[in-house]
Amino acid sequence: MIRFIIRRLVLLVPVFIGLTLLVFTISHILPGDPVKLAAGPQASAEEIASLTREFGMDRPLPQQYWHYASGLLQGDWGQSVLTRRPVAADLKIYLPATLELVFAAIILAIVIGIPAGLLSAITANRWPDYLIRILSLASIAMPRFFLALVLQLVFAMSLAWLPLNGRFPIIDLPPPTVTGMLTLDSLLAGDWLAFTTSCEHLLMPALAMSLSPLATITRMMRASTLDVLQQDFVLTERALGLSQSLIILKYVLRNAFSSTLTVIGLYIGWLLSGSVLVETVFDWPGIGLYATKAIVTQDFMPVMGVTLSIGFIFVLVNLAIDLLYGVINPKVRYQ
C-alpha cells in the first residue's frame, strides 16, 4: 500500500514535466504579444522591447522553458505581465477560494445525491422515484449560471436570507489564514461568527455548482443500486432474515457506491476547470476568474500556473479515489 502510493507519487514527475511542456508550448505558439497588450496602445517600440527583455521573452524558447521549469521548483511560478504580481502569490489567494467552492459543491452533491439515488432505486417506478428522476433531469439540463441567477434573485434579492455575492464582508475581520479556505480557517481559529458568515457566502455558489454532479451522482446511484438489488447475495440476505434497512444501508450501499466513486473523482476535475461561470455570477475571487482575465490579456504565466495547479490537484484527487477503491473493495490490491 505505502509502496503503491510512493510509486504513484513518483509517476507524477513525468506527468508534470509533460504538462509544463504542453502548456508552455501551447501558450507560446498562440498568436499575439502579451507584452504589447500590457504596455498599452501608446507604448513606443523601445518600451515594448525593454519590457520584452525584462520578462525574458527575447530569449529562445528552450531557454525560457528551462528558466520557467527551474523557477517552479524554487517556488517561483513566474510573474504576471499585466499586474507585475508573482503568480505564486496570486495562486495562494485564489486557489483556496476555488478549492473551497469545489469541495463544498462536491460534498453537497454526495450528501444529497447518494441518499436520493438510493431512495429513487428502492421506490423504483413509484412517485418518489419519478420526482427524483424529473428533478435530476431538470438539473442536468439547467445551465449553472442560470441557476446561479435564479438563486440570487430568490434568496438574496427577494427573501434576503443570504448575501448576494462575494466571499466575506469587507468590513468584517476574516480569520487568520492557514489553509486559505475561510470556512476551515474560521473553524481552526474557533471563530463561530466568521464560520457562519463564510458559510452563508459559500452556500449559494456551492449549490449552483453542485447541481450537475448532484444529478449525475443521483442517477448513477439509482442505476447501480438497482443493479446490486438484483444480485444473488441480496436474496440470500433477505432469505436469512436481515432487515431491509440493514441490507440497503450496509450491504447494498457499499456495492453501489463503488461505481459512483469514479464519477466523483472526474467531477472534481471538471468543477475545478469549469468554476468560472459560477465565480463570475457570485463575484467569487477564485482561479476561474483569475484565469479568465489572464487568458483575455494573453498573460500566460498565470494561465500556466492555474493549469498546472488544477492538473496537480486532479491527479492527487484521483490517487485518493484509487486508494478509496481499495478501502471499499477488498479485491482491489495495490502492488
Add this chain to the structure above:
Amino acid sequence: MALLSIENLHLSIQSFDGEAQILNGVDLTLERGEICGLVGETGCGKSLTGLSVSKLVSSPPARYGQGAIHFDGHDILGHSENAMRALRGRRIGMIFQDPTTNLNPLFRIGEQMIDVALHSMGANRWSRSAQREARERSIAMLERVGIHDAHNRLDDYPHQFSGGMRQRVLIAMALIGRPDLLIADEPTTALDVSVQAQILKLLFDIVREDNIAVLLITHNLGVVARLCTHVAVMYAGRIIERGIMADVFNNPSHPYTKALLGAVPTQKTRKGTLQGLGGSVPDPYLPHEGCRFAPRCALAEARCREAVPPEADLGHGHGVACIKAGVSA
C-alpha cells in the same frame, strides 16, 4: 399437523408479454425430519415454490391466486414482511445454487455471518455481549461445517475461499439459527462433482442430527435416490407425482415420472439406447385446459385434454395426478 403444507398454490407473473401462469395448483406437505426432493425440468416452478415458502417472490410482478401455504400454523401468504422476517433465518433457512454470487464480495465472512446470527438470536445489534455471542456461535457453526481455523477465517473475504468452502459458509449461515425447515435450491449444481458429494454429505449429516425438514430442489435424481425420504415430481407448475422416495422410484405411476427416470443413464445403458422425452414444456402464457403433460404423453386420450386430472392416492401417501395412473406405458 404437517410442518409445511402447500395447498393448491397458484402463482402468475405479469410481464410485457402478458401473464404467465407459473404455478398451477401445487400441493405438497412436509413433516419434521422428512427430506423431500423436488424434481422437475428447468422452468417448471421448483424454485418459485421454494421462494414462496419464505414469501421471497416480489409481488408485483408476481401475483398469488388461489391456494395457501401453512408453516407450523403460520399462514405464510397472509403474513406481513415483518412477520416473515421473524421466520426467515430463525425457523426457515435457505441455501441457493451459486456460492460465488450468494456471498457479498465486499464484506468479511464474519461480518455477514454475525449479522445473520444476531438476527437469529433476536438480539440487539448494538449490544456488545450479543455481538460477542454471535461471533462465538458463528465460529462454532463454521467449525461444524468443516472450516478449520474458523476463528481467523471469519476475517477473510469471500474471494479468499474456494467454491466448496463458500457453500459451506452459506450452509453455516442458513443453519446458524437452528431452523425447523431448510429450503435448499440446487445447493451443489455450481460445484465440482467431487465437491458435490462432500457438501451433500455434510449438509445431510447436520440436517439429520438436528432433525431439520428439508425441501431439496434439484435436477439430480441420483441425489434424490441417495438422500431423500420423499420425492415430489413437478411438471409445468404442478406436482404430478409425490410420495415416499422408494415408492415413487420403484413404482413410477405418472408417464412423466417414468420418462424422467427412464432418461437417467445407468452402468447398463448401452450407447444409443438412452431415452429422451419428445416435445417441449407448454408455453406458460397460453391458457390451458386438461392435463398439461397431455401433448407429450404417449398414453394421452381425448378426456386427458378436457379436465385437469385430480390426484389419485395409490396408498402410503403416494399420489399421482393422472387419470391413467397404473396403466403400463
